[in-house]
Amino acid sequence: MSSLQEFTQNFDGKPVPQALAQLLAFQQETGFEEYAEGFGLLRDDKSGLEHGWSNEPAFLEKLLPFAQANGSGSFYALWLHNDSTDLNELPVVVFGDEGGEYVVAENIKGLLQLLTIDAEPMIFEEVTFYRDEDDDYSSSYAEEYRTWLKDNFNLDAITDAELIINPAQEKHQAAFDAWKQQYFG
Structure with a gap:
C-alpha cells in the first residue's frame, strides 16, 4: 500500500474512515503484516468478491473490502447494511x-482491538483467532501497535477474541446471513 489516495478507492467515493486512515499511516511506518499476523490494509478492487462469491452489482455495492485478513487470501470488508453514512460504525465482516463469511466486529475500532491478538483468523464453520499459549511468536511491531492503539483510541489490547466477535455476531450475523443468501447459497 503506497498511498492514502490509492486506499481511498476502496470506499466508493465515501471518506476513508479516520481510524483506517490513521492505521494506514502507522502501517506505512512499520510495514504490511508487521504489526498483526497476516494483516495489512490494501487497495482492493473487489475482484475477490466477484470471483469467489457474487458479481451481482447489488451485492458488490454493499461491501467495501479494505484489508487482508491472513496470508492465504481471506479479507475484511465493511458491510453497508443500512443507510448509515458513517463508515466508522459499520460492521466488519x-x-x-x-x-x-462472518461478522467479526461491530465497527472498525472492534477490529483494531482484534488485531492486538496478533493471530490470523481461522475461518471455517466459524471464525476464531487462536493463539497457542506456548507460541512465543510476535509480529515485529505488535507491541508498538498496542501502544499506538491505546495512545490514539484509548483501546486496550485483548487476549479473547470472543469479547469482540460474540456481541458483533449477536447483533448482525443473522441479518448478514439473510442478506448474503440472496446472492449465493
Whole structure:
C-alpha cells in the first residue's frame, strides 16, 4: 500500500474512515503484516468478491473490502447494511479463503482491538483467532501497535477474541446471513 489516495478507492467515493486512515499511516511506518499476523490494509478492487462469491452489482455495492485478513487470501470488508453514512460504525465482516463469511466486529475500532491478538483468523464453520499459549511468536511491531492503539483510541489490547466477535455476531450475523443468501447459497 503506497498511498492514502490509492486506499481511498476502496470506499466508493465515501471518506476513508479516520481510524483506517490513521492505521494506514502507522502501517506505512512499520510495514504490511508487521504489526498483526497476516494483516495489512490494501487497495482492493473487489475482484475477490466477484470471483469467489457474487458479481451481482447489488451485492458488490454493499461491501467495501479494505484489508487482508491472513496470508492465504481471506479479507475484511465493511458491510453497508443500512443507510448509515458513517463508515466508522459499520460492521466488519471477514470472507475466508476457504469459504465462510462472518461478522467479526461491530465497527472498525472492534477490529483494531482484534488485531492486538496478533493471530490470523481461522475461518471455517466459524471464525476464531487462536493463539497457542506456548507460541512465543510476535509480529515485529505488535507491541508498538498496542501502544499506538491505546495512545490514539484509548483501546486496550485483548487476549479473547470472543469479547469482540460474540456481541458483533449477536447483533448482525443473522441479518448478514439473510442478506448474503440472496446472492449465493
